[in-house]
Amino acid sequence: MTEDLIQRHDEGRIATLTLNAPHSLNALSVAMISRLTEELDRLSADRSTRVVILRGAGRAFCAGHDLKEMQAARSAPDKGAAFFRILFDACAAMMQRLPALPQPVIAEVHGIATAAGCQLAASCDMVVAAEDARFGVNGVNIGLFCSTPMVALTRKVPPAVAFEMLTTGDFLPAPRAREVGLVNRVAPSDSLSQETRKLAETVASKLTAAVHIGKRSFYDQQGLSLAEAYRLTGDRMTENMLWRDTEEGIAAFLEKRKPDWS
Numbered sequence: 401m402t403e404d405l406i407q408r409h410d411e412g413r414i415a416t417l418t419l420n421a422p423h424s425l426n427a428l429s430v431a432m433i434s435r436l437t438e439e440l441d442r443l444s445a446d447r448s449t450r451v452v453i454l455r456g457a458g459r460a461f462c463a464g465h466d467l468k469e470m471q472a473a474r475s476a477p478d479k480g481a482a483f484f485r486i487l488f489d490a491c492a493a494m495m496q497r498l499p500a501l502p503q504p505v506i507a508e509v510h511g512i513a514t515a516a517g518c519q520l521a522a523s524c525d526m527v528v529a530a531e532d533a534r535f536g537v538n539g540v541n542i543g544l545f546c547s548t549p550m551v552a553l554t555r556k557v558p559p560a561v562a563f564e565m566l567t568t569g570d571f572l573p574a575p576r577a578r579e580v581g582l583v584n585r586v587a588p589s590d591s592l593s594q595e596t597r598k599l600a601e602t603v604a605s606k607l608t609a610a611v612h613i614g615k616r617s618f619y620d621q622q623g624l625s626l627a628e629a630y631r632l633t634g635d636r637m638t639e640n641m642l643w644r645d646t647e648e649g650i651a652a653f654l655e656k657r658k659p660d661w662s
Contacts, residue, residue, distance in 0.1 A: 422458025
C-alpha cells in the first residue's frame with residue numbers, strides 16, 4: 401500500500417519521515433517519489449514543525465531508483481522513453497522541494513546512499529551519517545551515468561571529487577564524505593538517531609522565523625554575483641532586524657537573560 405511507503409512521526413517540533421520500503425532498500429519508485437512529495441508539501445504548510453529528519457527503514461538509507469520498475473517500462477512501444485522522462489522530472493521536482501522547504505531538513509544516513517539515494521541525501525540541508533555508511537553515484541557501473549544525481553552532488557562537494565565518484569562508481573566512506581563536505585557529522589551506528597536528534601533539537605531551539613528567512617537567503621544568494629548576493633542578504637537582514645522577536649533576542653543577549661519568544 402503506497403500510504404505506508406512514508407511513515408511520519410512527530411515529536412515536539414521535529415518531524416521524522418521514514419522511507420519505508422526496506423525490501424527494495426527504499427528505492428525511489430514512482431510511488432515512493434509521489435508519497436515523499438505529498439509529505440513535503442504538507443510540511444511546507446506546517447507552521448508547527450521546525451525541523452525535519454529524513455531516514456530510511458531497514459538496512460539502508462536509499463539505493464536510488466527502482467531498477468526493476470525501470471526495466472519493466474521498456475516493454476512499452478517507446479521502449480520506456482515517456483516513463484523515464486516522467487520519472488526523472490518527478491524526482492527532480494521532489495528533490496527541489498527539500499531546499500525550498502521552510503524547515504531545515506537533516507538526512508540521517510545508514511547503510512548506503514547510492515545514485516538517486518545519494519542525490520536525496522545531498523539535496524537535504526544537512527547530513528548525519530553512521531560511521532560505516534557509504535555514499536555513491538555508481539550508475540556508471542551499469543552503464544547509466546548519474547546525470548541527475550550529479551546536480552545535487554556538485555552543489556555539495558568539490559568538482560574533482562564529484563567527477564571521480566561519477567566516473568569510477570566508487571563508494572565514499574562516511575569519514576571521507578565528511579572531509580569533502582557531503583556529510584556534516586559522523587556518528588557510531590548505535591547512536592546515529594540520537595546524534596541526528598541532537599542536531600535537530602539544536603536547530604529547533606532557535607527563532608523559527610529567523611531560521612526560515614536564513615534558509616531562504618542561503619539558497620537564494622547562491623549563484624548570484626558577489627554584489628547581488630550582498631544586496632539580497634542586506635535586504636533580508638534589514639527585514640530580520642525589524643522583527644519584534646529579533647529586537648527581543650538582542651536585548652536578552654545584552655541583558656544576559658533568555659529571550660521571550662513566546
